[in-house]
Amino acid sequence: MSPGPLALVLAALLAWLAIGTLGLARARELVFVSRVLFPVGALAGLVLAAAGVIALGAPAQALVVPLGLPDLPFHLRLDALSAFFLILLGAVGAAISVFSAGYFRSSEGTAPGLVCFHYHVFLASMALVLLADDAYVFMVAWESMALSSYFLVTTEHRIAEIRRAGFLYLLIAHVGAIGILLCFGVLQGGSGDYSFDAMRAAKLAGHWPSVAFLLALFGFGAKAGILPLHVWLPEAHPAAPSPASALMSAVMLKTAIYGLLRVSFDLLDAQLWWWGVIALSLGLATALFGVVFAAVQTDMKRLLAYSSIENIGIIVCGIGLTVIFKSHGKTLLAAITMTAVLYHALNHAFFKSLLFLATGSVLHATRERSLGKLGGLIHRMPWVAWLALVGTLAISGLPPLNGFVSEWLLLQAFLFTPSLPQSFVNMLVPVAAAALALAAALAAYVMVKFYGIVFLGQPREPGLAQAHDAGRLERVGLVFLAAGCVLLGLFPVQVIALLDPVNEMLVGSTAGRGVAQNWLLLAPINADRASYSPLIVFLVVGAIVLLTTLLVRRFYHGRVRRADPWDCGFPLQTPRMQDTAEGFGQPIRQVFEPFFRLQRQLPSPFDAAPKYSARADDHWWHWLYLPIARAAEACGRFFGLIQQGRISVYLTYSFVTLLVLLLFVQ
Amino acid sequence: MTASAFLSQLLQLGVALLLAPLLAGWVSQCRAWLQNKSAPSLLLPYRTIHKLFIKDAVVAHNASPIFRVAPYIVFGAMCCAAAIVPSLSTGLPFAQAADTIALVGLFALARVFIALAAMDIGTAFGSLGARREMFVGFLAEPALLMVLFTASLISGSTSLPTIVDSLAHRDLAIYPSLAFAGVAFTMVSLAENARIPVDNPATHLELTMIHEAMILEYSARHLALIEWASALKLFNYSCIGIAIFVPFGIAAGSDDWAAILGAAPALAAKLAIGGFVLALIETLSAKMRIFRAPEFLGTAFLLAVLAMLVHLLLGT
Numbered sequence: 001m002s003p004g005p006l007a008l009v010l011a012a013l014l015a016w017l018a019i020g021t022l023g024l025a026r027a028r029e030l031v032f033v034s035r036v037l038f039p040v041g042a043l044a045g046l047v048l049a050a051a052g053v054i055a056l057g058a059p060a061q062a063l064v065v066p067l068g069l070p071d072l073p074f075h076l077r078l079d080a081l082s083a084f085f086l087i088l089l090g091a092v093g094a095a096i097s098v099f100s101a102g103y104f105r106s107s108e109g110t111a112p113g114l115v116c117f118h119y120h121v122f123l124a125s126m127a128l129v130l131l132a133d134d135a136y137v138f139m140v141a142w143e144s145m146a147l148s149s150y151f152l153v154t155t156e157h158r159i160a161e162i163r164r165a166g167f168l169y170l171l172i173a174h175v176g177a178i179g180i181l182l183c184f185g186v187l188q189g190g191s192g193d194y195s196f197d198a199m200r201a202a203k204l205a206g207h208w209p210s211v212a213f214l215l216a217l218f219g220f221g222a223k224a225g226i227l228p229l230h231v232w233l234p235e236a237h238p239a240a241p242s243p244a245s246a247l248m249s250a251v252m253l254k255t256a257i258y259g260l261l262r263v264s265f266d267l268l269d270a271q272l273w274w275w276g277v278i279a280l281s282l283g284l285a286t287a288l289f290g291v292v293f294a295a296v297q298t299d300m301k302r303l304l305a306y307s308s309i310e311n312i313g314i315i316v317c318g319i320g321l322t323v324i325f326k327s328h329g330k331t332l333l334a335a336i337t338m339t340a341v342l343y344h345a346l347n348h349a350f351f352k353s354l355l356f357l358a359t360g361s362v363l364h365a366t367r368e369r370s371l372g373k374l375g376g377l378i379h380r381m382p383w384v385a386w387l388a389l390v391g392t393l394a395i396s397g398l399p400p401l402n403g404f405v406s407e408w409l410l411l412q413a414f415l416f417t418p419s420l421p422q423s424f425v426n427m428l429v430p431v432a433a434a435a436l437a438l439a440a441a442l443a444a445y446v447m448v449k450f451y452g453i454v455f456l457g458q459p460r461e462p463g464l465a466q467a468h469d470a471g472r473l474e475r476v477g478l479v480f481l482a483a484g485c486v487l488l489g490l491f492p493v494q495v496i497a498l499l500d501p502v503n504e505m506l507v508g509s510t511a512g513r514g515v516a517q518n519w520l521l522l523a524p525i526n527a528d529r530a531s532y533s534p535l536i537v538f539l540v541v542g543a544i545v546l547l548t549t550l551l552v553r554r555f556y557h558g559r560v561r562r563a564d565p566w567d568c569g570f571p572l573q574t575p576r577m578q579d580t581a582e583g584f585g586q587p588i589r590q591v592f593e594p595f596f597r598l599q600r601q602l603p604s605p606f607d608a609a610p611k612y613s614a615r616a617d618d619h620w621w622h623w624l625y626l627p628i629a630r631a632a633e634a635c636g637r638f639f640g641l642i643q644q645g646r647i648s649v650y651l652t653y654s655f656v657t658l659l660v661l662l663l664f665v666q
Numbered sequence: 667m668t669a670s671a672f673l674s675q676l677l678q679l680g681v682a683l684l685l686a687p688l689l690a691g692w693v694s695q696c697r698a699w700l701q702n703k704s705a706p707s708l709l710l711p712y713r714t715i716h717k718l719f720i721k722d723a724v725v726a727h728n729a730s731p732i733f734r735v736a737p738y739i740v741f742g743a744m745c746c747a748a749a750i751v752p753s754l755s756t757g758l759p760f761a762q763a764a765d766t767i768a769l770v771g772l773f774a775l776a777r778v779f780i781a782l783a784a785m786d787i788g789t790a791f792g793s794l795g796a797r798r799e800m801f802v803g804f805l806a807e808p809a810l811l812m813v814l815f816t817a818s819l820i821s822g823s824t825s826l827p828t829i830v831d832s833l834a835h836r837d838l839a840i841y842p843s844l845a846f847a848g849v850a851f852t853m854v855s856l857a858e859n860a861r862i863p864v865d866n867p868a869t870h871l872e873l874t875m876i877h878e879a880m881i882l883e884y885s886a887r888h889l890a891l892i893e894w895a896s897a898l899k900l901f902n903y904s905c906i907g908i909a910i911f912v913p914f915g916i917a918a919g920s921d922d923w924a925a926i927l928g929a930a931p932a933l934a935a936k937l938a939i940g941g942f943v944l945a946l947i948e949t950l951s952a953k954m955r956i957f958r959a960p961e962f963l964g965t966a967f968l969l970a971v972l973a974m975l976v977h978l979l980l981g982t
Contacts, residue, residue: 375788376728376788378730378732378786379728379730385730389732393775393778396774396778397771397774398771398774398775398778399764399768399771399772399775404768404771407767408767408768408771411767411811411815412767412824415815415818415819415824426978427975427978427979430812430815430971430974430975430978431971431975433812433815433974434808434812434967434970434971434974437807437808437811437812438804438805438808438967440808441774441803441804441805441807441808442804444774444777444778444800444803444804444807445800445801445803445804447778448778448781448782448785448796448800449797449800451782452781452782452785452786452793452796453785456730456732456782456785456786456788457785457786457787457788457792457793458728458787458788520763521762521763528823528825528828529822529823529824529825529828530765530767530823530824530825531762531763531765531825532763532764532765532767532768533762533763533764536760536763536764537746537763537764537768537772540746540749540760540763541739541742541743541746542742544741544742544745544746545735545738545739545741545742548738548741548742548891549738552719552887552891555719556719556720556887557722559722559723560722560723560724560725560734561722561723561724561725562724562725562726562727563724563725563726563727564726564727565726565727565728565787565788565789565883566724566726566789566882566883567787567789567790567791567792567882567883568791568870568872568882570790573789573790575788577789577790578785578788578789578790578793579785579790579793579794579796579797583793583797584793584797586797587797587798587801587956587957587960588801590957591960
């Protein structure tokens with residue numbers, strides 16, 4: 001085995017597999033599994049991230065492992081793109097593993113050791129997806145990733161709803177896998193050689209590159225949750241245990257982004273501008289759809305799942321823009337948008353896993369997922385609440401945290417698009433920028449709703465008084481992720497310098513040349529056009545806050561008196577009078593009414609026990625999925641008619657077929 | 667950063683901090699005149715702020731630290747925004763650290779914190795106000811961003827001082843893109859500063875209030891900071907409007923102190939006119955139902971996008 005980062009990565013991968021097997025061997029020993037195996041798995045994650053950092057700067061390393069079928073060895077390759085996603089997987093995976101060490105308890109569902117097995121196989125298969133250098137390994141790893149995550153989703157498999165959610169997830173994962181398989185089939189260009197090297201060398205003629213790109217967009221889109229293949233996300237995420245949802249949302253969706261980047265920028269040698277337009281439009285539609293639906297959710301994990309759809313939309317929209325720039329030879333701009341894409345992928349991994357894990361802690365403390373039954377947890381669970389606040393501000397795209405940096409970069413790229421040859425694309429770009437800005441502003445709405453209803457206000461149920469804060473290991477995981485959000489937000493120049501090898505590899509230009517004029521100032525093109533320095537903004541706002549506090553104390557006083565809330569003098573205030581999740585989402589539901597399939601039950605004025613309910617469903621179910629399901633069922637019924645179960649009938653069928661074939665032959 | 671640039675930065679921040687309550691006082695004075703009322707003193711906002719600072723802060727029993735920190739953060743964000751927007755000269759070294767997108771981000775930061783603080787006590791009014799504020803914000807924020815983008819596209823920069831430098835040196839003419847953007851900006855400013863027709867700064871009527879509903883629980887120094895921050899926000903918006911649409915008279919750079927000081931009368935005149943126009947709009951229009959607000963702001967948003975498209979089509 002060759003030494004270097006690839007060896008480290010493989011060591012971490014094997015360590016995960018070994019941990020998984022150990023967990024399987026001692027399936028019922030909760031303490032051993034949670035206190036020994038998961039922390040060791042986290043260490044392996046850190047090793048993986050470190051190896052990724054080393055590999056980012058190093059030349060690509062390849063390795064052929066004599067595994068698999070006799071004449072089909074595993075080709076592995078570690079280049080800048082894989083290295084970047086390995087860092088993401090390692091760092092975020094480590095935090096989630098530490099959190100899981102404190103999280104998993106024995107439950108009715110799967111035994112802890114079995115969960116440990118699925119979890120670590122999931123991690124290892126994601127690492128293998130990122131390392132794969134031929135279609136065969138890629139598909140094997142991709143499928144084991146889908147299967148292991150399916151078992152994680154159905155951890156609580158005694159509940160029928162969770163089994164259904166898992167099935168839906170598996171179904172769409174496989175529909176997507178078919179797309180990817182076909183895409184590789186097109187990419188190999190008839191040579192029969194399925195290694196990625198051969199695909200890079202193959203020159204596809206005519207429309208075949210476009211077919212390959214569209215198949216990749218479909219296949220990876222199913223995994224990432226691009227419209228209209230998003231339906232599994234809001235079902236699977238609430239069903240899975242929180243660390244699993246965090247891992248799926250933060251890392252697994254990114255492997256789909258990795259696949260899309262790998263196919264469209266590495267394996268296909270040229271890009272066409274209209275691919276970019278398709279990706280851009282799909283991405284924007286997905287982003288807006290996701291955020292509008294997130295605003296009306298009442299289940300906190302569903303809300304986060306829809307928000308993941310939104311963020312994936314933003315990432316895909318960035319990919320589309322990169323394709324447009326690259327196809328017109330504007331490599332510097334392409335490098336900037338690619339940086340925004342990668343940065344947002346990294347940011348999303350950090351803040352979304354932070355928020356999913358925080359919901360896990362809330363779920364453990366309160367056994368409640370419905371927003372309408374939470375509230376006031378900042379007093380009971382200060383650690384979780386304050387760390388979740390960091391995630392909330394980051395995901396809302398507020399300076400000086402990390403979500404803002406990637407949005408800033410993407411908006412900058414939009415601003416400097418004009419002068420593309422197609423005036424149609426030039427016109428599309430401002431509209432797209434507007435839609436992106438709208439999605440970002442709505443994200444803030446969604447997150448204020450999420451945070452305000454879960455952590456602020458008064459507890460909506462009496463049982464919440466017994467809620468307890470997260471344990472020590474859970475806190476370590478959360479602190480790690482929150483620190484990541486802050487550091488990624490404050491030091492963008494350093495992060496972008498680190499990302500540059502990926503830009504170099506994918507679009508043939510670096511953003512760093514323009515960016516790193518000054519270690520403090522992020523200025524993609526030059527400081528005259530645009531610059532941003534989160535550290536300075538942070539320090540200035542902080543200084544003003546401190547100074548104001550001191551001056552007010554110095555010249556006036558700092559006295560505080562505690563009293564009952566004022567609330568316009570209304571004395572009969574109860575916690576039930578606060579806004580519920582439905583209430584908070586109601587304006588959005590009203591404005592975007594055509595987006596939803598609304599089902600409302602309004603009480604009559606004379607009702608003694610009035611009940612109000614409103615459901616906002618997804619049109620796609622009724623427009624796309626149910627018709628397909630019904631058609632499949634009808635097909636099945638039709639073929640059921642033919643199936644008589646008697647051998648004489650089948651013999652007749654064979655006879656008739658033979659006759660018909662004979663007719664054709666003549 | 668030279669000493670003179672630093673001084674010019676400090677001077678403009680100081681001007682914003684000190685003049686902001688005066689502008690708020692001027693608007694309410696104009697409003698009173700237009701409505702045939704006897705006007706309050708121009709200095710009333712200063713007295714109110716001073717009085718509030720003297721009082722003891724009353725905080726609800728179940729308030730979390732977010733409630734107490736929020737006014738300071740909102741005030742800090744608004745000060746930070748004031749340090750980016752050129753009022754007297756374009757010599758603003760701090761503007762390098764935060765461009766127009768960051769400016770919109772700072773406004774959003776303030777909005778999110780005030781909304782979270784409003785939800786913190788758990789009163790019916792607080793969460794109602796927070797919901798409405800975020801509701802207005804989700805359309806106003808992108809519309810503002812699009813207005814700023816139009817200016818950025820024209821001048822090829824997102825840094826406000828550079829925008830002002832390039833816009834101030836163009837020929838005096840009506841630019842269609844800026845005309846659209848101007849209308850959109852006026853509408854957004856009305857909504858963002860809690861003015862009629864979207865909100866009413868002088869109401870405590872529960873069905874209509876937005877901003878006031880959020881700050882009902884605040885008292886004393888916290889309220890003083892919020893009031894000051896609201897005045898600063900109005901001042902910032904006025905200065906953004908001046909900087910983009912009537913940038914004439916703003917000194918270029920920070921070396922020519924005669925020009926910087928000479929810009930003061932021009933600024934005062936523009937602010938006075940702007941404040942009067944604001945009072946006029948508030949007097950002439952009626953408060954609309956909250957669910958008409960999306961139409962109003964949606965129009966602003968579309969106008970702003972149209973401004974960008976017009977710029978791209980006509981190149982002006």
